[in-house]
Amino acid sequence: xxxxxxxxxxxxxxxxxxxxxxxxxxxxxxxxxxxxxxxxxxxxxxxxxxxxxxxxxxxxxxxxxxxxxxxxxxxxxxxxxxxxxxxxxxxxxxxxxxxxxxxxxxxxxxxxxxxxxxxxxxxxxxxxxxxxxxxxxxxxxxxxxxxxxxxxxxxxxxxxxxxxxxxxxxxxxxxxxxxxxxxxxxxxxxxxxxxxxxxxxxxxxxxxxxxxxxxxxxxxxxxxxxxxxxxxxxxxxxxxxxxxxxxxxxxxxxxxxxxxxxxxxxxxxxxxxxxxxxxxxxxxxxxxx
Numbered sequence: 050x051x052x053x054x055x056x057x058x059x060x061x062x063x064x065x066x067x068x069x070x071x072x073x074x075x076x077x078x079x080x081x082x083x084x085x086x087x088x089x090x091x092x093x094x095x096x097x098x099x100x101x102x103x104x105x106x107x108x109x110x111x112x113x114x115x116x117x118x119x120x121x122x123x124x125x126x127x128x129x130x131x132x133x134x135x136x137x138x139x140x141x142x143x144x145x146x147x148x149x150x151x152x153x154x155x156x157x158x159x160x161x162x163x164x165x166x167x168x169x170x171x172x173x174x175x176x177x178x179x180x181x182x183x184x185x186x187x188x189x190x191x192x193x194x195x196x197x198x199x200x201x202x203x204x205x206x207x208x209x210x211x212x213x214x215x216x217x218x219x220x221x222x223x224x225x226x227x228x229x230x231x232x233x234x235x236x237x238x239x240x241x242x243x244x245x246x247x248x249x250x251x252x253x254x255x256x257x258x259x260x261x262x263x264x265x266x267x268x269x270x271x272x273x274x275x276x277x278x279x280x281x282x283x284x285x286x287x288x289x290x291x292x293x294x295x296x297x298x299x300x301x302x303x304x305x306x307x308x309x310x311x312x313x314x315x316x317x318x319x320x321x322x323x324x325x326x327x328x329x330x331x332x333x334x335x336x337x338x
Contacts, residue, residue, distance in 0.1 A: 068257065072110065112169060121252045127316060191317045
């Protein structure tokens with residue numbers, strides 16, 4: 050019995066080492082790599098390398114923790130969004146006539162996202178892992194996330210407008226055009242920003258810190274601080290975003306996850322705010338000027 054217990058402890062320790070290594074990889078990609086480089090310049094290769102690397106590490110962590118995804122606030126709806134909307138992002142880039150973007154389908158970097166997505170789906174399917182069921186509650190929290198995102202967007206509209214210069218205003222905004230494009234922007238941001246950031250900050254970082262004995266209140270504040278640092282490149286050109294909008298958003302996303310126990314809520318809120326944040330700021334700025 051003691052021998053079996055030692056084997057179990059060894060396996061658990063090995064599991065934790067791999068898990069924390071993958072989490073460290075995600076944090077490295079977000080903070081010193083992407084955040085640090087983008088603070089000074091945005092070379093064309095930076096975005097694709099960061100996006101692909103982050104999605105790969107996220108997929109590996111999901112597979113590694115496939116038997117306990119609920120511990121990391123990942124339900125079946127969140128899992129479906131993570132698997133599906135990264136590839137959808139590449140198609141939407143092409144649809145929006147942004148074919149020069151390396152991640153626009155079918156450019157080579159975009160295919161890596163498709164391979165990772167398909168690989169994760171097949172790996173989970175073949176593993177017969179006990180994945181969380183898709184429930185009405187998940188959809189309800191997704192809806193709550195959208196509503197929270199809409200409310201937060203209204204709150205940040207004026208501060209966002211202060212970062213928009215007169216030279217960026219080209220007459221009065223076409224509200225109908227903005228509204229018609231909103232669903233496309235929402236689904237794009239769901240794959241682009243939400244899937245990139247929510248699994249890191251509000252799923253795995255949160256879950257591992259909780260397992261390490263941290264109190265939830267401190268995790269909530271800490272993830273917001275790291276999220277803020279992850280956007281350090283806003284500091285010079287978009288200081289209001291860095292000092293107010295980003296940390297406030299992180300606290301809102303964290304509060305949603307804290308209450309709902311699923312990142313489905315924060316994925317929805319994140320996509321909503323990113324899709325509408327600049328638009329509402331632009332509208333306010335156009336009338337203010």
